[in-house]
Amino acid sequence: MARSNYYAMIMAGGRGTRFWPRSRRASAKQVLNVIGSRTLIQQTFDRLRPFLPPERMWVITNDALRGQIARQLPEVPRRQIVAEPAGRNTTACNALAAHILGSLDPNAVIGVFPADHVVLKPARFRRLLATAYRAAERGSLLVLGIQPRWPETGYGYLEFPEGTKAGTPQPLPVVRFHEKPDEATAKRYLEAGNFYWNAGMFFWRADAFLAALRKHLPKTATLLAALPPFGSRRFAALLRDAYPRCENISVDFAVMEKADNVAGLAADDIGWNDVGSWNAVYELLPQDAAGNVTRSAELLSAGSARNYVDAEGKLVALLGVEDLIVVDTKDALLVAARSRAQEVSALVKALEANKRDDLL
Amino acid sequence: MARSNYYAMIMAGGRGTRFWPRSRRASAKQVLNVIGSRTLIQQTFDRLRPFLPPERMWVITNDALRGQIARQLPEVPRRQIVAEPAGRNTTACNALAAHILGSLDPNAVIGVFPADHVVLKPARFRRLLATAYRAAERGSLLVLGIQPRWPETGYGYLEFPEGTKAGTPQPLPVVRFHEKPDEATAKRYLEAGNFYWNAGMFFWRADAFLAALRKHLPKTATLLAALPPFGSRRFAALLRDAYPRCENISVDFAVMEKADNVAGLAADDIGWNDVGSWNAVYELLPQDAAGNVTRSAELLSAGSARNYVDAEGKLVALLGVEDLIVVDTKDALLVAARSRAQEVSALVKALEANKRDDLL
Numbered sequence: 001m002a003r004s005n006y007y008a009m010i011m012a013g014g015r016g017t018r019f020w021p022r023s024r025r026a027s028a029k030q031v032l033n034v035i036g037s038r039t040l041i042q043q044t045f046d047r048l049r050p051f052l053p054p055e056r057m058w059v060i061t062n063d064a065l066r067g068q069i070a071r072q073l074p075e076v077p078r079r080q081i082v083a084e085p086a087g088r089n090t091t092a093c094n095a096l097a098a099h100i101l102g103s104l105d106p107n108a109v110i111g112v113f114p115a116d117h118v119v120l121k122p123a124r125f126r127r128l129l130a131t132a133y134r135a136a137e138r139g140s141l142l143v144l145g146i147q148p149r150w151p152e153t154g155y156g157y158l159e160f161p162e163g164t165k166a167g168t169p170q171p172l173p174v175v176r177f178h179e180k181p182d183e184a185t186a187k188r189y190l191e192a193g194n195f196y197w198n199a200g201m202f203f204w205r206a207d208a209f210l211a212a213l214r215k216h217l218p219k220t221a222t223l224l225a226a227l228p229p230f231g232s233r234r235f236a237a238l239l240r241d242a243y244p245r246c247e248n249i250s251v252d253f254a255v256m257e258k259a260d261n262v263a264g265l266a267a268d269d270i271g272w273n274d275v276g277s278w279n280a281v282y283e284l285l286p287q288d289a290a291g292n293v294t295r296s297a298e299l300l301s302a303g304s305a306r307n308y309v310d311a312e313g314k315l316v317a318l319l320g321v322e323d324l325i326v327v328d329t330k331d332a333l334l335v336a337a338r339s340r341a342q343e344v345s346a347l348v349k350a351l352e353a354n355k356r357d358d359l360l
Numbered sequence: 361m362a363r364s365n366y367y368a369m370i371m372a373g374g375r376g377t378r379f380w381p382r383s384r385r386a387s388a389k390q391v392l393n394v395i396g397s398r399t400l401i402q403q404t405f406d407r408l409r410p411f412l413p414p415e416r417m418w419v420i421t422n423d424a425l426r427g428q429i430a431r432q433l434p435e436v437p438r439r440q441i442v443a444e445p446a447g448r449n450t451t452a453c454n455a456l457a458a459h460i461l462g463s464l465d466p467n468a469v470i471g472v473f474p475a476d477h478v479v480l481k482p483a484r485f486r487r488l489l490a491t492a493y494r495a496a497e498r499g500s501l502l503v504l505g506i507q508p509r510w511p512e513t514g515y516g517y518l519e520f521p522e523g524t525k526a527g528t529p530q531p532l533p534v535v536r537f538h539e540k541p542d543e544a545t546a547k548r549y550l551e552a553g554n555f556y557w558n559a560g561m562f563f564w565r566a567d568a569f570l571a572a573l574r575k576h577l578p579k580t581a582t583l584l585a586a587l588p589p590f591g592s593r594r595f596a597a598l599l600r601d602a603y604p605r606c607e608n609i610s611v612d613f614a615v616m617e618k619a620d621n622v623a624g625l626a627a628d629d630i631g632w633n634d635v636g637s638w639n640a641v642y643e644l645l646p647q648d649a650a651g652n653v654t655r656s657a658e659l660l661s662a663g664s665a666r667n668y669v670d671a672e673g674k675l676v677a678l679l680g681v682e683d684l685i686v687v688d689t690k691d692a693l694l695v696a697a698r699s700r701a702q703e704v705s706a707l708v709k710a711l712e713a714n715k716r717d718d719l720l
Contacts, residue, residue, distance in 0.1 A: 300707060311693055315719055317707045319696035326695055333671055335686055336679035347660060347677045359675055
């Protein structure tokens, strides 16, 4: 069990447009049950719950999702579900969390968890948490690295020292942060053995993070430092004014790649997946004999293989088709090649350009 | 304009299971608007209307469709829309029509028209009708042949004498009726030039057809000859008893291939299509620049070509897919390869085997 100054901050502000047509502004990926019966944010809560009480869990999201998240996580005190006034990438979000928690508890150690990832081995994950919070408590800005199992081009990578072994319990220096690689590079990373997936999970003391922020992104640091105490009468209004002026930049780029107290944990397999597309859902769910995956639908398949089908309350008949994503909703239907599942977000951009707010 | 003893019999008893999920028992292909805004049976009516008044149009259908057809063809007197007590293929249907019309008008000449075909050049079609009825009036059992435009394997063929020219106004002897050919045979037919598509349209005097029936299918002939006059009190009950005992056989096979007074008309292009599958609908409707055909849906296409999309009131997004049939309804969704559109009827058989009456 965690110490009383350990907090979890669940980042739930994303839109997850690659899960259109099920994901919409008011029902982003993290509040959908794309894997299992609980939604992704509920599963995030569930896997943290044995480690931390809900009183020390915080959620940062946006206005469109706040009410729904509160309903999905009734155990989390409602005032701990905070809406960003605008989307400003991960630095502002983490700065806000550090500002709030640091002002409530000067010894706060924060674990940062994306709301929309999957961890298939939660017990192993929780053993890692104990190590990670402890290292953070000593002052490191800690990032979680996951041993890669295939040459994924959709993730960023952490380069650890040569010869790094997965499951090393001590924090390691991060030689370099690498952006999403091309396929040849990803293969090289996998063979090298000291390149780990950047899971977007971080651990730091609130004061350590804010100190790094003052040094490497002073404008955002100053804007948020000027806020009155969280929960005070003027907090919301002043946040609404200050937040949109914060730099729109990722915490990897703004802080982690620059700070000198960064460390990484080289995790072995915890069954982590960022569930980045419908194809990731396909890969995660059980397949029938023909490799088809069906969710919320009845499937009638003839000569069809390796398809993903999601059409609540409907019979879906597939005839002679392979490697498709089929997702049906009341007002929109997606039929996509599995290999192009990442491009679903481009469809959403096209709908935005066409001002189809009814479908966004 | 037709003589006063010319009648049209629209055969509308089919189920058209290849148009599932839009076609159901209560909404078969002929009552659907798969091409254009009018349904196929309405289009059949429309193209006959300038030639024959509705008072001389008759429809033979089944109990499930009779009410809907009456609503779709309000001009046709309701008593002329007759329900078969059971589906018994085309011989019994034609025998019933000849029995009814022959008893009402001893000089009746009947043109038989499937309710669910398309004729894109109706004026040319009507010029053919005049020739066909006239030949039938002289005693022939006349069948309409359509000059083939591609080596279709989905149609039966009529073999005319060598050297036959399309558009010959005189009826010609039919050398032989041929079943649906394989592809090599279909190509040979196309090259030979004297093989014509059997359009399933027939013209005969009621008495001539009944005479041929007595000779070649005496059981069915006797069963129907024993019926009381059409419209009499006992007609419906006795038909319900006799009809299911009629032979279940096509009129081509039972009568046309055997009778010695058969003739054929070698039509040139009247834009005829039996609309046998969703792929035929795809081929008949206008395509966008990428070859996609959309009906009753809004299409958002990225890297997708040559697809048919039918999803009323819905936005359909296609991403990286080609040559698909996508047909969405309230309770069922079909995604099929266009090349396998003929096999949709096998899906319907599977639903029947699973007793999914809710989807049939």
